[in-house]
Amino acid sequence: MARTEVAVRVSIGDREGLLGGLMMAPALVYIAALVGLPFCLAIALSLTSATIGNPSIHHFVGLANFTSVLHDAAFPFALRNSVIVTVATLIVTLVLATIESELLAHDFRGKWFWQILIILPWAMPVSLAAVNWLWLLDSEFSPVDWILHQIHLLGPGTIWGPANHLYYYGREWLGLGSIVAINVWRLLPLATIIVLAGRTSIPRDIFEQAQVDGAGILRVLFRITVPALLPILVVAAMFTALLVFGDMTVVAITTRGGPGYATQLLPYWAYLKGIEGGELSEGAAVALFMFPILLAVAFLALRMAYRAESR
Amino acid sequence: MKWLRRTGFWGGLALFAIFSIFPAAWMVISSFKQDQDLYNVAVDPFKYNLPPTLKNITLLFTGTHYPVFLWNSFYIGVIVVVITLLLAVPAAYSLSRLVGRWGERSGMAIFLVYLIPPTLLFIPLYQVVSFLKTADTVWSLVLVYPTITVPFCTWLLLGFFKSMPRELEEAALIDGYSRWQTFLRVALPLSLPGIATCVVFAFALSLSDYIYAAVFVSSTASRTVSAGVPTELIRGDIYYWQSLMAAAAIVAIPLAVAYGLLFDRLVKGFQSEPAGGA
Amino acid sequence: MATLELRGIKKHYGSIHAVDGVDLAIAEGEFLAILGPSGCGKSTTMRMIAGLEIPSAGEVLIGGQPVTHLPPRARNVSMVFQSYALYPHMSVAENIAFPLKARHVPHAEREAKVKWAAGLLGIEPLLKRRPARLSGGEKQKVALARALVRDPTLFIFDEPLSSLDAQVRALARSELRQLHDRTRITTVYVTHDQVEALSMGDRIAVMQSGRIRQIGTPQQLYSHPADTFVAAFIGTPPMNLLERDGRMLGFRPEFLRPVPPTTPGEGALRLNLRIVEMEFLGADWLVHGQLETGARPQRLLAKTQPDVAIKLRVDERYDFAVERAHLRYFDRATGLRVDDGPH
Numbered sequence: 017m018a019r020t021e022v023a024v025r026v027s028i029g030d031r032e033g034l035l036g037g038l039m040m041a042p043a044l045v046y047i048a049a050l051v052g053l054p055f056c057l058a059i060a061l062s063l064t065s066a067t068i069g070n071p072s073i074h075h076f077v078g079l080a081n082f083t084s085v086l087h088d089a090a091f092p093f094a095l096r097n098s099v100i101v102t103v104a105t106l107i108v109t110l111v112l113a114t115i116e117s118e119l120l121a122h123d124f125r126g127k128w129f130w131q132i133l134i135i136l137p138w139a140m141p142v143s144l145a146a147v148n149w150l151w152l153l154d155s156e157f158s159p160v161d162w163i164l165h166q167i168h169l170l171g172p173g174t175i176w177g178p179a180n181h182l183y184y185y186g187r188e189w190l191g192l193g194s195i196v197a198i199n200v201w202r203l204l205p206l207a208t209i210i211v212l213a214g215r216t217s218i219p220r221d222i223f224e225q226a227q228v229d230g231a232g233i234l235r236v237l238f239r240i241t242v243p244a245l246l247p248i249l250v251v252a253a254m255f256t257a258l259l260v261f262g263d264m265t266v267v268a269i270t271t272r273g274g275p276g277y278a279t280q281l282l283p284y285w286a287y288l289k290g291i292e293g294g295e296l297s298e299g300a301a302v303a304l305f306m307f308p309i310l311l312a313v314a315f316l317a318l319r320m321a322y323r324a325e326s327r
Numbered sequence: 328m329k330w331l332r333r334t335g336f337w338g339g340l341a342l343f344a345i346f347s348i349f350p351a352a353w354m355v356i357s358s359f360k361q362d363q364d365l366y367n368v369a370v371d372p373f374k375y376n377l378p379p380t381l382k383n384i385t386l387l388f389t390g391t392h393y394p395v396f397l398w399n400s401f402y403i404g405v406i407v408v409v410i411t412l413l414l415a416v417p418a419a420y421s422l423s424r425l426v427g428r429w430g431e432r433s434g435m436a437i438f439l440v441y442l443i444p445p446t447l448l449f450i451p452l453y454q455v456v457s458f459l460k461t462a463d464t465v466w467s468l469v470l471v472y473p474t475i476t477v478p479f480c481t482w483l484l485l486g487f488f489k490s491m492p493r494e495l496e497e498a499a500l501i502d503g504y505s506r507w508q509t510f511l512r513v514a515l516p517l518s519l520p521g522i523a524t525c526v527v528f529a530f531a532l533s534l535s536d537y538i539y540a541a542v543f544v545s546s547t548a549s550r551t552v553s554a555g556v557p558t559e560l561i562r563g564d565i566y567y568w569q570s571l572m573a574a575a576a577i578v579a580i581p582l583a584v585a586y587g588l589l590f591d592r593l594v595k596g597f598q599s600e601p602a603g604g605a
Numbered sequence: 606m607a608t609l610e611l612r613g614i615k616k617h618y619g620s621i622h623a624v625d626g627v628d629l630a631i632a633e634g635e636f637l638a639i640l641g642p643s644g645c646g647k648s649t650t651m652r653m654i655a656g657l658e659i660p661s662a663g664e665v666l667i668g669g670q671p672v673t674h675l676p677p678r679a680r681n682v683s684m685v686f687q688s689y690a691l692y693p694h695m696s697v698a699e700n701i702a703f704p705l706k707a708r709h710v711p712h713a714e715r716e717a718k719v720k721w722a723a724g725l726l727g728i729e730p731l732l733k734r735r736p737a738r739l740s741g742g743e744k745q746k747v748a749l750a751r752a753l754v755r756d757p758t759l760f761i762f763d764e765p766l767s768s769l770d771a772q773v774r775a776l777a778r779s780e781l782r783q784l785h786d787r788t789r790i791t792t793v794y795v796t797h798d799q800v801e802a803l804s805m806g807d808r809i810a811v812m813q814s815g816r817i818r819q820i821g822t823p824q825q826l827y828s829h830p831a832d833t834f835v836a837a838f839i840g841t842p843p844m845n846l847l848e849r850d851g852r853m854l855g856f857r858p859e860f861l862r863p864v865p866p867t868t869p870g871e872g873a874l875r876l877n878l879r880i881v882e883m884e885f886l887g888a889d890w891l892v893h894g895q896l897e898t899g900a901r902p903q904r905l906l907a908k909t910q911p912d913v914a915i916k917l918r919v920d921e922r923y924d925f926a927v928e929r930a931h932l933r934y935f936d937r938a939t940g941l942r943v944d945d946g947p948h
Contacts, residue, residue, distance in 0.1 A: 032506050036425025039417035039510075043477055046414055047440060050452070050474050055443050057451035066454075116343050119336060132587025133344045136351055136579065139586035141535035141553045144575035148354045151568055157365070159353055159372040180368075201350065209590070213597035251597075262444030265537040269557050283446035290450045291542055303447045310442050497657055498690035500677040502751070503707030516694050 061300035068294040081301035090277035090285060095305070097192060098282045102261045105199040109256050110249060112200070113207035114242065117215050120208065138205035146269035149198045153184035153270075188278035191271040195279065198270070199260050206259075207252045214248025215241070246320075254317035261310065282306050351579060358383060358573035365569065383569035387560075392547050393574055396555035399465055400534050403551060406469050407533040408526050411476040415525065416518075418477075419484035420510055424496070437485070440478045445538045448474070456543050467543040468533075468551065475536060476529040483528070486596050487521030488514065524592050527585050534578070552578055607666075608633045608791040609654065609759055614663035616649050616815075623649045625815035627663070634789040636782070638806035640799055642838070646815040648763065651795045655761055656680050668758055678707065683752035684761040687768065689744045691736035697747050698723075698732040704755045722750040725784075741769055745777065753788065760785075760792040766801060778804055799839050803827070811835050830855070830933065833940035842891060845905045846935070849874075852943065853935035858891070860931040861907035863917065869926035876925045878905060880917055890914035894925065 062082065065075045085091055116134070120127075137145065153160060161181050164170035172178045184194045218241070226236050242249075264283035267273055273280040273288065282305055290299015356372075357365060359379035370376045387393050452471055453462075461467040491514065499509040540554035547559055556574045560567055586593075607630040616624040624646040631637050639647045652658040654665060656677035665673045672680050683704075691700050698719055705715045723729045726746040736744060745765060752760060765781075766774050782805050785792055796802055802809045803823045810820045811834075819831035830836035836844040836855045845861065847854045854874065861876075869875060878894030881904065892907040892914060907925060909917070917923060934943045 027505060032425050035506055036421040039421035039425065043414040043418035043481060046473060046477065050455075050471065051440055051443055051448065054448045054451035054455060057454065058447060061451060061454075112343075115339065119340050119343070122336075128587065128590075130340060130344060131590040132583055134347050135586045135590060136583035137347050139531070139582040140351070140575070140579040141537070141582075143535075143537040143541075143553045143557050144578060145350075147557050147571055148350050148575055148579075151357065151566075151572060152350050152353055157368065157372070162368075162372050201346070205347070209593050210597050213594045216594065217598055258441060258444065262446050264446050268537075268541075283444075286446060286450070287538075287542070291453065296450055296454070300450050303450060306447060307443070310444070314439070314442055492688065492690070494686045494688055494690040495692060497655075497677075498684070498686060498692075499703070500657065501655055501682060501684045502704035503678040503755075505676065505678060508707075513692060 058300045058304060061297050062304050064297055066296040068291070068296060077297075081297050082304075085298060085301050085305070090273075090280050093277045094280040094282045094285045094302070097279060098261060098306075099309075101192060101195055101199065101281065102257055104196045105203065105260045106253055106256055108196070108200045109203055109207045110211075110253060112204055113211045113252060114245065114249070116204065116208045117211040118241070120212055121215050134208070135205045137202045140202070142202065142263065142265040143269060145202050146198065146266045149194070149201075150185070150270050153182075153194055155181055155183045155186065158182070158184070185271045186275055188275065191274070191279040194270065195266055195281075198266050199263070203256050203259060207256050210252040210255060211245060211248055214245050214251070218244045250317050250320045254314060257313050257317075258310065261306065261313070351576070351583075354572045354576050354579075358569050358576055360569060362569075383567070384573045386567070387570040387573050391570065392550070392555060392559055393552075393570075395548060396550055396552040396559075397578075399549060399555075400551040400553070403465050403468055403472070404530040404533045407472045407476060408529045410469070410473050411480050411529040412522065412525065414473060414477050415480040415484055416515075416522065417510075419481045420488055420514060422481070422485050423488035424493075424514075425506070437478050437482045440474075445475070445536070449538050449542050452539070453542055463544055463546055463549060465544070465549050465551075468536075468539055471539050471543070472533040472536065476532045479532065480525040480529055483525055483596050484518065484521050486598075487518055491517055520592075524589055527589060531582055531585065534582070607631055608635075608668060609793065610664075610666040610669075611650070611654070612664045612666070614650065614653060614665065615661050616646075616653060616658060617661045622815050624653070624660075627812075627815075627817055629810060629817070629820070631791055631793065633791055636785050636792045636794065636805060636807045638794045638796060638802035638809045639812060640796055640802040640809050640838075641812035642797055645812040647795050647797075647812050650812070651761055651763060651793065654759070654793060655682050655684055681755075681758045682761060683755070683757035683759070684763065685745075685748045685752050685765045687764045689736075689748040689765075691739075691744055691747055691751075693736050695735075696732065697728065697734050697736070697739070700736070700747055701732075701751045701754050704751060708755065718754050719750075722754040725753065725787075726750050742773055742777070745769070749784065753790075757790065760790045762792065762794040762796075764796050766796075767798070781805065800841065803839070811838060813838075827857075829942075831942050833935050836933070836935070842906050842908070844933075847896070847903065847905065848899075848937060851937060853937050853940070855933040855935060856927045856931050858906040858908040860927050861894075861905060861925050862927070863907075863909065863913060864924040864926050866913060867926065870928055872929035874927045874929075874932060876905070876927075877922055878907075878925050879922045880919050883914065883917065883919060892917060894923075 063076060063078060064072075065077050065081075066072060120131075120134075140148070152158060158181065161170055164176065164182075165180060168174050170176050170182065171180050176182065182190060184190050222240060222244070223236065226240055231239070262283055264281065264287055267279065267281050267284040268287070271279040273284055277285075282302060286299045286302035286306075288299075289295050289302055293299070353373075356375075359381070360375065361377045361380050361382075364370070364375065364377040365372075367376070456462050456467040456470070459467075459470070461470060495517070496509045496513055499513045500506065504512060534551070535553055536551075537553050537557075540551045541558070544550055544554065547555070550559065552574070556571065560571050560574060609629070609631040611627050611629040614624055614627040614629075615622070627646075627650055629637075639650065641647045649658060653660050656672070656675060656679070659674060663673070664671055667680055667682070691697075692703065695703070701719045701722055702715050705718060710718070719732070720729070723732060726749055728743065728746045728750060731739065731743060731747070736747070739747065748765070762781075766777050769777055778801060794802070794805060803826075806823060808820055808822055809826055811818045811826065813834050819826060819835050821829075821831075826835060826839050830839060830844065833846055833853060833855070836846065840857065842858050844855045844857055847856075856874070864875075876894075876896055877898070878896055880892060881895045882893040884891040884893070886908075889911060890909045892909050894905050894907060896903045896905055905925075935941065936943050
């Protein structure tokens with residue numbers, strides 16, 4: 017067979033560096049335009065006096081918006097609540113996720129069915145989940161109250177009585193607790209998945225060795241599993257914290273920040289000020305208060321992850 | 328001893344399942360209850376003390392804008408999926424193959440985009456959207472939703488491409504294709520499972536957003552399910568709870584099934600993360 | 606004109622010099638094995654020949670044409686990967702046709718060539734199957750057919766036998782060599798297995814730490830290694846190395862013979878060894894002898910015929926000798942070979 021001579025023109029398709037740039041460009045440009053630019057715009061807004069009626073950013077007011085936010089009566093509540101809700105959700109979620117991932121790390125028959133059940137809270141759109149819980153903890157018709165009543169924890173002459181109902185969304189701490197409960201409920205599946213990802217990459221030999229050495233379940237859990245899981249727990253914590261801290265939907269639909277501003281959260285307050293109140297600049301200022309905390313969370317998480325990894 | 332372990336296992340599993348399902352189960356039960364049954368505090372709420380009815384579901388579909396919401400959510404979802412794939416697939420491939428060491432490690436870096444959450448961006452984006460004259464239309468959402476879907480899908484696909492053996496593409500290069508042709512003929516067909524996963528998640532993410540949907544769109548005819556259900560199914564101070572619950576359940580259950588079937592895929596996605604010790 | 610030429614090829618990754626100055630020329634139709642331990646730079650060199658990596662310095666010429674910065678598809682090179690790299694979403698026939706499709710070969714001609722390549726390797730019945738349903742040996746044949754089908758200027762093999770079972774490997778070795786003899790395509794064969802290299806190569810290039818230590822025929826490498834690394838790497842068991850009079854002495858185990866029955870000639874090396882172990886190898890014995898004179902005890906290997914070995918006992922001392930002609934001398938510091946001849 018004759019040797020075929022090949023004449024090949026080198027095209028862009030061969031230039032890997034250039035091709036790589038071109039293939040990444042659309043996504044980068046899009047993100048820069050619709051995330052980067054608006055972020056800068058948010059900063060610009062917070063330094064001017066723009067409203068929905070007059071949205072121009074030409075009137076520079078320096079840090080006036082920030083000071084007025086700091087002096088607002090609602091601010092300490094919004095900040096405190098954002099932190100409390102995030103931390104409480106974090107702790108409960110991580111503990112539950114570790115246990116749940118322990119269960120799901122094994123293979124068993126019909127696992128797919130349980131996986132559907134367990135992932136439902138995360139699969140459900142947040143607003144619909146909030147509506148669901150709004151009804152679930154309704155001040156008159158809550159089935160939870162009915163159950164509490166049946167087991168004599170609610171009602172006249174009981175610990176949590178004498179009322180027959182708990183006003184979940186109308187009290188400060190009950191409201192915050194409900195918000196934490198909803199967030200734990202909807203984020204547990206995600207946290208579990210993340211922890212599972214880390215758990216299944218722990219080599220089996222370690223567990224088998226522990227079995228041979230005669231370690232009980234709890235000892236294995238605390239001495240082996242948890243330390244090995246530390247890096248992935250940090251990742252799970254970071255995701256959970258970001259999702260809780262930045263969420264306004266749950267409050268918007270359940271407590272609306274009330275009573276007064278007792279259950280106010282930073283993002284929802286930003287929405288109330290900026291959109292419903294029309295004060296775009298003040299809203300932007302409130303929203304920007306979130307950013308340093310978000311950055312700190314991410315930074316802490318990444319640092320802990322690297323430290324845990326290098327151990 | 329083993330017996331104890333077993334009951335512990337199944338007991339624990341059942342507890343978690345009940346915790347997850349309880350609100351949703353209540354949601355489904357309520358959907359079919361008659362008013363007199365539902366609003367009766369004296370009876371067992373988990374039973375149908377009066378026979379279940381389809382009345383509320385019919386009302387949902389004939390007497391409210393719910394079908395409009397569903398339709399809006401659907402076609403917004405489809406368009407957003409297409410845009411997401413067009414942006415995320417090439418970006419993920421580029422990161423996994425074409426831009427060297429730091430490209431491969433950028434898995435975590437992609438999530439830094441999520442450090443700037445919608446609750447920070449929605450105010451300036453509201454201005455952008457108004458400026459582009461798309462306020463109060465579905466196009467505002469189509470424009471903005473990829474900011475949520477693209478980072479996630481890029482990350483998912485990055486893991487996918489990284490787990491594909493390089494040798495297959497190198498063989499194609501040697502066989503006579505350029506890098507671009509190799510991407511089209513070898514990498515793309517083999518990544519269809521990953522792309523399918525992206526389609527599901529991009530669709531679900533665009534369906535689930537509340538903030539942008541509530542802020543950018545106010546006219547009922549253009550609302551999505553996520554924003555429309557909590558706001559429009561309330562007449563004055565009266566909540567049509569059964570219809571509300573049905574509205575939520577109709578969306579939640581298929582999503583739960585879809586996510587549930589992709590459960591293992593998600594776990595795997597988080598396993599190719601460089602940070603996290605996995 | 607050489608089919609393949611490498612001039613001063615280097616590849617750096619930051620401060621790591623994976624390939625540190627390689628010069629090579631392969632004649633048309635030659636079968637060259639690149640042999641070395643893992644990390645020696647043979648894979649990187651191979652990838653630069655194929656075009657999968659660009660050298661940091663130096664030139665690659667194929668058929669006299671400089672191709673150093675050209676993509677793989679411009680080089681008319683075929684490669685068989687360690688994992689065979691068969692496209693899982695295509696049938697065997699489509700796999701084999703793939704390179705022809707890339708060159709826009711018309712349909713009829715494509716079919717004919719696929720049939721020819723499949724026939725050459727005896728895999729016609731497999732044409733419609735998917736790679737997932739092939740055995741290891743069958744996959745290798747498909748990979749070969751795909752590489753052959755477009756009549757390349759150069760063939761590159763990347764450790765193609767390492768994923769096969771030991772028994773199949775010997776058979777595959779001879780089949781590959783026969784294939785080469787039939788098609789006479791210039792071949793570069795990268796391996797870490799010196800048995801493969803010795804049995805298959807017309808010439809062998811031994812690499813270590815990014816450099817070529819020696820290129821030569823198998824016999825040259827075996828009998829006249831250029832340094833102690835090659836001496837110890839080639840041959841099973843490796844060459845004995847002994848420090849004497851400020852130099853390293855090398856000799857192959859089969860030349861270390863007991864005295865009697867052999868009678869050493871003039872200038873032979875005489876050693877008194879205590880037998881510490883005797884390994885039965887089937888056709889002969891591998892006798893482990895300990896030399897107890899000198900700074901520290903050292904173990905030497907002697908390959909001995911059964912009729913001689915039967916007279917040896919473990920823990921006894923015997924005289925051994927190596928004829929002068931079989932002695933090789935190496936510099937003690939650099940390991941490089943120095944001229945033959947006693948001090």
